Amino acid sequence: MANTLSTAGAARRAAPATGAPASTRARRDTNNRLGWALVTPAVAVLLALTIFPAAYLLYASFRRFNLMQPEAAQFVGLDNYRNIVANADLRHSLWVTILFVVVAVAIEFALGLGLALLLAKQSRANTIASTILILPLAVTPVVSALIWRELFNPNFGWVNYYLRRVGIMEEPIAWLSQPGTAWFALISLDVWQWTPFVALILMAGLQGIPPEPKEAAAVDGAQGWRLFWDVVFPMLRPFAAIAILLRTLEAFKTFGTIRVLTGGGPGISTEIINLTIYRTALQDFSVGAAAALGISFLVFLSIVVPQMLRVLARNSDLVEG
Amino acid sequence: MTTSVRNQFGSVILRGLLWVWIALTLVPLVWMFTTSVKPEGMAQTIPPTWIFPPTLDHYRGVLEGESVSAFAPLLLHSAVVALGSTALALVLGLMAAYALARVRFAGKQKLAMWILSTLMFPPVVSVVPVFIMAGRLDIIDRYPTLIVPYAAFNLPIVIWTLRSSIRQVPEEIEDAALIDGASRFEIIWRIILPLSAPGIATAGILSMLLAWNEFLFALTLTRSEVKTAPIGINEFTGMFGTQWGSLTAAATTIVLPVVLMALLLRRHLIEGLTLGAVK
Numbered sequence: 001m002a003n004t005l006s007t008a009g010a011a012r013r014a015a016p017a018t019g020a021p022a023s024t025r026a027r028r029d030t031n032n033r034l035g036w037a038l039v040t041p042a043v044a045v046l047l048a049l050t051i052f053p054a055a056y057l058l059y060a061s062f063r064r065f066n067l068m069q070p071e072a073a074q075f076v077g078l079d080n081y082r083n084i085v086a087n088a089d090l091r092h093s094l095w096v097t098i099l100f101v102v103v104a105v106a107i108e109f110a111l112g113l114g115l116a117l118l119l120a121k122q123s124r125a126n127t128i129a130s131t132i133l134i135l136p137l138a139v140t141p142v143v144s145a146l147i148w149r150e151l152f153n154p155n156f157g158w159v160n161y162y163l164r165r166v167g168i169m170e171e172p173i174a175w176l177s178q179p180g181t182a183w184f185a186l187i188s189l190d191v192w193q194w195t196p197f198v199a200l201i202l203m204a205g206l207q208g209i210p211p212e213p214k215e216a217a218a219v220d221g222a223q224g225w226r227l228f229w230d231v232v233f234p235m236l237r238p239f240a241a242i243a244i245l246l247r248t249l250e251a252f253k254t255f256g257t258i259r260v261l262t263g264g265g266p267g268i269s270t271e272i273i274n275l276t277i278y279r280t281a282l283q284d285f286s287v288g289a290a291a292a293l294g295i296s297f298l299v300f301l302s303i304v305v306p307q308m309l310r311v312l313a314r315n316s317d318l319v320e321g
Numbered sequence: 322m323t324t325s326v327r328n329q330f331g332s333v334i335l336r337g338l339l340w341v342w343i344a345l346t347l348v349p350l351v352w353m354f355t356t357s358v359k360p361e362g363m364a365q366t367i368p369p370t371w372i373f374p375p376t377l378d379h380y381r382g383v384l385e386g387e388s389v390s391a392f393a394p395l396l397l398h399s400a401v402v403a404l405g406s407t408a409l410a411l412v413l414g415l416m417a418a419y420a421l422a423r424v425r426f427a428g429k430q431k432l433a434m435w436i437l438s439t440l441m442f443p444p445v446v447s448v449v450p451v452f453i454m455a456g457r458l459d460i461i462d463r464y465p466t467l468i469v470p471y472a473a474f475n476l477p478i479v480i481w482t483l484r485s486s487i488r489q490v491p492e493e494i495e496d497a498a499l500i501d502g503a504s505r506f507e508i509i510w511r512i513i514l515p516l517s518a519p520g521i522a523t524a525g526i527l528s529m530l531l532a533w534n535e536f537l538f539a540l541t542l543t544r545s546e547v548k549t550a551p552i553g554i555n556e557f558t559g560m561f562g563t564q565w566g567s568l569t570a571a572a573t574t575i576v577l578p579v580v581l582m583a584l585l586l587r588r589h590l591i592e593g594l595t596l597g598a599v600k
Contacts (some may be wrong), residue, residue, distance in 0.1 A: 048475055132343050151349060255537045
């Protein structure tokens with residue numbers, strides 16, 4: 001990645017924008033037509049997979065609608081939403097979703113930052129290490145969940161065997177049968193798979209930082225943590241922001257790994273909202289109830305995510321035209 | 322003096338922890354691969370068997386088998402879906418990215434942010450209406466029913482990555498071509514496409530990865546005709562009471578192509594991780 005963190009943005013801003021001499025209205029109209037003609041196919045596909053389904057769900061959320069008896073569907077007003085507020089299981093599912101995302105992303109960021117700092121200096125050993133780090137990113141999540149299921153198997157799993165072997169625990173644990181340990185298995189899977197994502201982004205950021213400010217600060221006597229917080233981290237901030245944003249968005253979409261590893265269990269202890277929506281709509285066939293959940297989830301995301309985008313925009317040239 | 326000794330001691334410990342993490346990163350993959358080449362009956366021994374005569378029987382069974390466990394067709398379905406959706410996303414994405422990078426039109430800025438914001442849209446919210454509609458239109462278990470949604474999921478990534486790489490193509494080249502009478506499509510095809518090839522490679526890898534690994538839509542919208550590999554492998558456990566040899570062999574065949582691609586094109590992959598938002 002080019003080390004033009006600040007300079008490229010500035011240079012691009014300074015350069016005149018394309019078609020800038022739109023002095024005549026005709027020229028502006030041509031550009032409008034050309035622009036929209038080029039984006040329309042992509043926008044149509046995006047609309048079909050976002051706004052259209054959302055509108056359909058909004059409609060369905062006001063109805064009692066069983067997929068097996070679509071003809072019996074009827075308008076029920078806000079009943080489906082009232083049920084969300086009244087139902088402790090549904091509140092639990094929203095809560096564990098947030099808990100999962102926050103805990104997983106926080107751990108991944110902390111570990112990823114540590115890895116990036118250790119690996120930023122270029123050397124042969126570091127190249128080997130960062131090559132190995134790429135591997136989990138590409139592994140099919142369902143496959144990693146199946147691997148985890150067997151590694152955490154109480155009877156034949158490597159986790160129980162080797163943890164006892166090195167003396168960390170005495171008795172074998174049925175990891176996936178208790179909520180606490182099931183969560184541990186799930187989070188460890190997510191951390192294994194996605195910490196490298198954060199680390200590689202931050203590494204790219206660190207390698208792009210010019211050495212001069214650091215040297216100047218070192219001459220002034222800055223050391224260790226001070227040097228990091230006052231000099232390095234501010235320059236790393238856009239990379240940190242985008243790593244956290246993208247990881248958070250993806251974590252909110254988690255489905256396959258949890259479905260395969262714990263199936264939401266034991267009980268509903270690890271059932272994040274994606275699994276609840278899927279089960280309600282496509283296994284219990286209560287489309288109306290699932291739709292209300294889906295719309296609530298969307299509303300929640302569209303409050304949280306723009307806030308995050310704003311923070312990101314302040315820290316990078318993301319919205320620069 | 323003492324601080325520098327302490328610093329050195331600290332850095333040795335940190336390097337040690339780094340390599341412990343790297344080793345742990347490899348453990349699940351080592352388990353998968355060794356289990357896939359262990360002879361029948363050695364897969365689940367405790368303590369784990371490390372010395373064994375390697376065998377390719379599980380791979381043969383999985384790739385040549387005529388039974389339900391036949392895996393080759395599923396890999397083919399996955400490949401068609403991944404390549405098809407990537408091609409679609411790249412074509413639509415390149416056009417849109419060019420407009421967003423180079424054409425000055427009303428609403429451009431808002432449109433770019435809206436496209437990015439669709440990244441937050443949870444697939445589980447769109448899968449239910451898509452499933453109902455696909456059922457009515459009778460297009461469940463067909464290629465386009467997976468290809469179009471996958472392209473849609475990848476479009477924000479593709480558009481943002483390409484927009485940033487198109488911006489790096491010098492505008493003078495384009496201006497010269499415009500003066501010479503080239504049309505916009507000629508410019509995209511002859512100038513932008515070759516000069517933003519690295520960005521296209523980046524966007525292509527990211528969208529292949531996502532499509533190859535996708536689970537939710539494939540689970541909901543396929544039955545047998547276009548069932549993809551991740552769905553097939555998940556069924557291994559239920560149907561035969563889990564034969565770990567076959568399962569891990571199949572898992573290796575799913576993971577190997579994408580892992581190799583990621584390693585070979587690692588520079589592009591890493592650049593793509595930030596969507597070109599920070600340079």
